[in-house]
Amino acid sequence: MTTLASGFDPQSFETRLYQQWEGSGAFAPAGNGPAYTILLPPPNVTGTLHMGHAFQHTLMDALVRYHRMRGYRTLWQMGTDHAGIATEMVVSRNLAIEGKGETRDSLGREKFIAKVWEWKQHSGDTIERQMRRLGASGDWSRSVFTMDPMPSQAVTEAFVRLHEQGLIYRGQRLVNWDPVLKTAISDLEVVSEEENGHLWSIRYPLADGMSYEHMEVDADGVEILRETRDYVVVATTRPETMLGDTAAMVHPEDPRYLALHGKFVQLPLTGRRIPVITDDYVDRAFGTGVVKVTPAHDFNDYAVGQRHSLPLINIFTDDARVVSSRDDIADKYRGLDRFEARKLIVADLDAAGLLVEVKPHKLQVPRGDRSGQVIEPYLTDQWFVQMETLGKRGLELAESGAVKFVPPNWINTYRHWMENLQDWCISRQLWWGHRIPAWFDDAGKVFVGRSEAEVRAAHGLGDAPLRQDPDVLETWFSSAMFPFSTQGWPDAAAMAERGFAQHVPSNVLVTGFDIIFFWVARMVMMTDHFTGQVPFHDVYITGLVRDKNGQKMSKSKGNVLDPIDIIDGISADDLVAKRTFGLMQPKMAEKIEKDTRKEFPNGINPHGADALRFTMAALAGPGRDIKFDLARAEGYKNFCNKLWNATRFALMNVGDATFNGKPQPQTDAERWILSQLDRVSAEAAEHFASYRFDLLAQCLYEFAWNQFCDWFVELAKPALNGDDDAAADSTRHTLLYVLDALLRLLHPLIPFVSEELWQSVAPKLGKSGSLMLQPYPQAGDIDTTAFAQADADIEWLKAMASAVRRIRSELGVSPARQLALLARGGGADDASRLQRFDASLRFLCRLERIEMIAGEPPAAAPAVVGELQLFVPLEGLVDMDDERARLDKEIAKIAAEKDKSEAKLARFGAGVPAAVVEQERARLADWAGKLDALSAQRSRLG
Template sequence: MTTLAPGYDPKSFESRLYAQWESSGAFAPSGDGPAYTILLPPPNVTGTLHMGHAFQHTLMDALVRYHRMRGYRTLWQMGTDHAGIATEMVVSRNLALEGKGETRDSLGREKFIEKVWEWKQQSGDTIERQMRRLGASGDWSRSVFTMDPMASDAIVEAFVRLHEQGLIYRGQRLVNWDPVLKTAISDLEVASEEENGFLWSIAYPLNDGSGSLVVATTRPETMLGDTAVMVHPEDERYAHLIGKTVRLPLTNREIPVIADDYVDREFGTGVVKVTPAHDFNDYAVGQRHGLPMINIFTDEAKVIATRDDIPEKYRGLDRFDARKLIVADLEAAGLLVEIKPHRLQVPRGDRSGQVIEPFLTDQWFVKMDDLAKRGLELVESGEVKFVPPNWINTYRHWLENIQDWTISRQLWWGHRIPAWFDDAGNSYVGRNEAEVRATHNLGDIALRQDADVLETWFSSAMFPFSTQGWPNEDAMGELGFDIALPTSVLVTGFDIIFFWVARMIMMTDKLVGRVPFRDVYITGLVRDAHGQKMSKSKGNVLDPLDIIDGISADALVAKRTSGLMKPQDAPKIEKATRKEFPEGINAHGADALRFTMAALAGPGRDIKFDLARAEGYKNFCNKLWNATRFVLMNVGGASAPTVAAEAAPTAKTDAEKWILAQLDRTTAEAAQHFSEYRFDLLAQTLYEFAWNQFCDWFVELAKPALNGDDAEAADSTRHTLLYVLDALLRLLHPLIPFVTEELWQSVAPKLGKSGSIMLQPYPQPGDVDASGYAQADADIEWLKAMVSAVRRIRSELGVSPAKQVSLLVRGGNADDAARIARFDAQLRFLCRLERIETLVGEPPAAAPAVVGELQLFVPLEGLVDLDAERARLDKEIAKISAEKDKSEAKLAKFGAGVPAAVVEQERARLADWSSKLEALTAQRARM
């Protein structure tokens, strides 16, 4: 009898078990071993669990559970990010859907932020709930939201200290500006892709009336802000014009002709317009030559309406509307020389998708040169190690070419910059207004706080220590800095090495004097089964929760076609979805998804996710379930007394010695794979041991002892079954925590154990003394080969499992003879043999097999229709002979010009046909 349900049904226990784990406090730091900490890359509070999260969170949870079981004092520091831009977009969209006419601007800062907090309370914890469904065993009691008071205080402190050290400054610089979000964004938030455009050639008349210079531009509207035209100093065509002036078309401004070696003489006419306030390269030129910086756009990318030096007809127009009118006016004035199609890189904001405008504005910056140098030193010296190590090249390249970091954003949701301005525009930085007034003796003069907020990545850079109460390093008590910093490993994607990894290293070192983590394990991106990136527009997104709990075809179609940027794509996506998932997606359970993710986690960038793999690992969980039921049914019911002690058994049978040796080997390999972050090899090793060695072979090899007359062997086998199953469940627990917990709860009482499997010790090499089991290991491998050979013959002949057959053996060596005698009972039981005889002379009509030097024959008489078998063999021999003749004829016709590889391939085919023909002919002769 067993308390386990007849079949594996993850829905019946996964959520129940997680609730028990969390309520018991099992996720909190425990144990008296060394500290082991992982920092969760904080997902956006706006977000939901996607396949990348499921992948990385599985690996992090496996590491945490493994080290927790090894007695480490583990902490998985959880948290979510306020995601300034993304959150404002979501809340603004929700306001529009409400239909009340309310917008961010109409509400004003305070009321809009109230709306954001309301939304956060209602929907902001979604991703944490979903992480629980996946089995994440983080310490939720310590979870930190980046806008929580403790984290916010740390961000203010970091800003003030960096400013005091001269590393944060305010200045007017050209930045990437999103005219929809109306904020600056970093280079890393700009996605540039090649698009179709045009190249306009425009004549700029020389002021002295001697002709004109023709410039080519992809953005004619920016000419309103030109402050020079530029030629190469060594270009003989234009040397005589350097220092002269031209008349800026459509305006009354006069601008100089300058020389700079930035100009590519081979591109276009070799003459370039210079717009320092609206082009990053031109900005650098303008600084070198002291050119005026003329900003012609508002923060919405409309032509400024108040500039007198801009013709009135263009003022207030959107930049692209202004472009159309300017091009038309140039053509009417005879100044448009040429228009031709042109492929160009167009920068777009990764959030809004809008064309980014280089924009001259006052921003706060972090000075990066010294920080970057130190950040590189920490990695080059090995204090921080990348896994795989090649990712250090990506890290190094960015730090060696880094620019000062723009950290201010023109948003309302976020950490407001701790700086105050007086009416004269002077800025003062402090932890609060009172401190600013006291420090700078400002008395009661009017001050206003900077309206901008810090970009999200600035606060994320402080996440390793802002989550631990810094600058008060005792804020978290004994479970603070000593356990949490530096963390043991950061598990993250290669796509945020720049955004986050590098910045955490630099900021933690600068402000705390420590590295934030020892290892950085870089994962790849999860793609679909065909290697395509998952995206809404392609309609190939998979939701991890749909794989875990299942979803109908109609619901899946509705999910994939809702909220498309191009609604016209919906029919195509629906058709593809219904073709791929006509019945929807079956429920696989969290464990099957987790094991799939681990199995795919090999070194490399791309991970092709195939749902068929998840189906296979669901079968694996089912196999484990059935094997556990077998063990429990053979060691007594739940109310029966314990049949074995916790200590390793003293094996009586060769099968026990073999499985214990295999267990010790598997345990050693698991430890190595964990230490090297080779989750794919870990999954492969544990799968092989669980499915093939334990569930298939040992369960089968145990049956003769369990059903035999030797009571001592039967009891020992029961003990070993329980012991190995217990160890196997503990080995698998970090990867598939739910099913292993559910099964272990039924196994544990038999071994005198209780509690949760997650707090049991992880099996270690040497738990079993397998030093004297080498001979038994070799003997059982021989037995497995014998059983497999006979079973293969039975299968090929279609012999009923219930029917007994005879086995004839010939040849072999003394070891084979001894083993046949020793394992006679096991062979008879496992192969359903009526008799085993040594063959002298030629065999009768029989199906052959070979194990080492030993020849095996299963007589066919009584098993098959011999006449039908002869006819089948004759037909097969004729077919193989024909193929052999074709191959010989082809080789005979080959001339000297035939490639050697082709000849070699055909020779291999001939050898294969010849070998098959020889075997079939010998078999036919025996009949």
């Protein structure tokens, strides 16, 4: 008898099983097989598991578990990223909540960093706990935090070597600047969305008393304006930056401004003379065709400034206030916030008669994803990596196939980035992170080295005062080292201990398309440069997880789902509180609460980790985005329950019997299910190799639910309950054998329920230990070459049973009621099968008798299987008058469709495509066939 609980309850065993797995050390690389390595894209130490993590981690864990079962020496390299900006924000917010008056600046660098480490110690492993809850079978004993000594040594070494090779330099360049966080940020940390703004048109007077004849024409070349002007009109969306203009610019072929080439204008409100330059960057159709050039506060203008050797004038402080250091800026603007300065400047332009017009204008506004503030292009001294040589090599590695993208079209995105590389800004104005290994003397000269002692010794500085650069390296720099910094590089002893030679390169990286450049490309370049290896062979690119309507999940939309809530459940009140927490707009919070209570009136019931994982795998088709519907997870929870009940059935029918080795099938049903097992094992291997997790989930679901749990369980019952002891014993063995293989097939996707069920099945087959260490089923595990006839026979039996069941369903006959089945026609195989499978058919279809007939049957419901005609007599089974009425209604409906099709064909002219005509003829033939069959059935009823 089974010791399994009567119902499937994932909360009763999932946590217990994970603790057993981790405690056993089974997640660590083991054995003598070939190495198989996956790098975990290290999540932020500040973060929590979101649906994107759940999606990617499910796929990675499936690959890891599959290859572990295949005998590979498997490593899933775990780790977390120190997340400089995010972590400083979290700790600063915690300081404010504590209410002691402490701030980042009041504490100072050392004490603040100590606070960060303290927070990391107590709260920084939340996401790792959540990954465990999902079932991630990574080697936690080797987990790497990017601020740990080993990766920190690698980061320092990489910086120093790149500097020695002339690939790292310090210079003044334009960067994305967050004026709240007061640091440069990467493009990935900038979110640009369309917002309502304005377009200001401003007169810039011509210098030196100059004027010119201005002429404009319409689209047809007809003159619509001609006048003498002593000014040009400039259109801008950021009038405050005019204080830093160093040129006005027109298109070299714009006929309106040919007379102004090489002339000067007077910059309003400052009195500076700036040149009129020409550049084909100008869009003549935008605004007036004259644009201002502010190289220190616009990335496009910066590029223009470089081409024309324009001066760079910075007009803002690091908190986006107008500088006080320039004599040409009026006192009243100095110290003003940039948007306050905008209002005053616009007012002064208007008062001076220089403001031509203001009109609404939609524009893309860049905001920092952490602070939400408008990002300022800002001119600062930063550290950069020269990318030209590294980029060419990185592109070569992908183009040659050394690094392969899956799906392959993503190489186009990679190629686009690599062909348009800019030097990489790697410094950040933060305290938390890898401090830049550079020291300045009193004269401002910079020295780079692995330590201050090394710098002093190398440059003979003795006791001269030195100060270390206060900046830190951006987290993408340390993340770029992840493939080799986690394996001990550059320390030879550590590399040997960690197995560098086995795990670099890794086999596959599973990551999102949004960081192909920011992380994937940089790992390719850095790993190749420092180790001569590629970081990974394959890059499997996933899409975004959206809600069931295809909308991006966001807090502002109130449609975010927490994977842990799906696994363990959450009440409606707690879900509302979570979704509305921190929202500042009451109306938004009210709407989100209303929508949430409508969608989840009872909250979210526990689904377990397996149901969520199977959902993620089933949705992982090739493409960019997936739509997550909680109903799918509910369906896969039912799937797990189906497995549970099938296992209980098997164990109850096996009793105390045990079996060894492979079964020796005695029945056709056994031979058929073993053939199906061989087929699905081959398909699973194929889908793992091609990263088609959706097809993997589909084929395993079909085999488990339909072929094993439904058909084989039913087909096995006659043998299990019959008088043939050999057939009964063999069927029990096959039942356990296939169930064991099925649980092994499913384990990479649904590890918890498969392990829990297998622990009850394994002793019956002389097995022990953990399912995760059992061999994964392979095609050919059992020889099925002699089972082809049984395979065909059972497929025939299934078709017969399905046909009779369909008749029963259409007539609304109770499943318990016995039926008579008449058969006519068919071939010799059909006659033989009817005789051999008489008992099975009567059992499966609840038949009192099966009879072959030669003539016309009595009033009956028909069906066809191949060439065999089937009839279920209706007398005494249904109300004949009701059945006549039903058929008459159906005949009228089909006849109407047939008439429509005939009329459509009659209307078709010579110009109608042949394919369309042929399609309609096929449709007509189909309607005609159905009408003939229904008419014949109706005629038998009289």
